[in-house]
Amino acid sequence: MTTALMIEILTGDITKLEVDAIVNAANSTLLGGGGVDGAIHAAAGPLLHDYCRTLKGCRCGEAKLSPGFDVPARRIIHTVGPVWKDGTHYEAALLKACYRSSFELALQYQVRTIAFPAISTGAYGYPKQEAAEIAVAAMLEYQHRFEQIIACCFSERDAVLYRSTLQALRGG
Numbered sequence: 001m002t003t004a005l006m007i008e009i010l011t012g013d014i015t016k017l018e019v020d021a022i023v024n025a026a027n028s029t030l031l032g033g034g035g036v037d038g039a040i041h042a043a044a045g046p047l048l049h050d051y052c053r054t055l056k057g058c059r060c061g062e063a064k065l066s067p068g069f070d071v072p073a074r075r076i077i078h079t080v081g082p083v084w085k086d087g088t089h090y091e092a093a094l095l096k097a098c099y100r101s102s103f104e105l106a107l108q109y110q111v112r113t114i115a116f117p118a119i120s121t122g123a124y125g126y127p128k129q130e131a132a133e134i135a136v137a138a139m140l141e142y143q144h145r146f147e148q149i150i151a152c153c154f155s156e157r158d159a160v161l162y163r164s165t166l167q168a169l170r171g172g
Contacts, residue, residue: 081120
């Protein structure tokens with residue numbers, strides 16, 4: 001596959017992005033919830049809920065795929081991130097698995113452009129700095145297999161954190 005054109009850090013609404021796939025920070029039922037999960041379900045429409053019912057849930061660190069329905073993205077990759085406890089319950093390994101599983105599923109379905117939210121950093125309470133380091137490291141690992149990887153942040157403050165993390169991990 002071609003070299004990534006870029007890893008882009010945006011502040012905005014992931015449900016409005018015109019990419020091959022958006023990633024949903026879902027709960028284990030895949031049937032909708034709060035935060036980005038609720039926003040994606042609302043934007044995609046009721047057919048997403050019906051489709052996700054057929055997926056029969058998802059385990060933490062894994063990913064499942066659905067059509068995009070009423071969002072501009074052709075596909076939605078649903079992944080279940082870890083709930084932060086104290087950092088000693090395999091949270092980092094599980095969050096890394098979310099990104100790896102999502103990227104691998106995307107490759108399986110010939111996704112070229114993909115957008116991620118900040119998985120587990122909302123209601124699941126994952127510390128934002130640590131989560132950004134895991135997310136950006138995964139994006140750098142997979143960047144040569146995609147045309148575009150987007151980190152779609154909820155706030156400009158989060159985007160600044162992602163940009164500084166990207167700069168640091170790139171070595172400059």
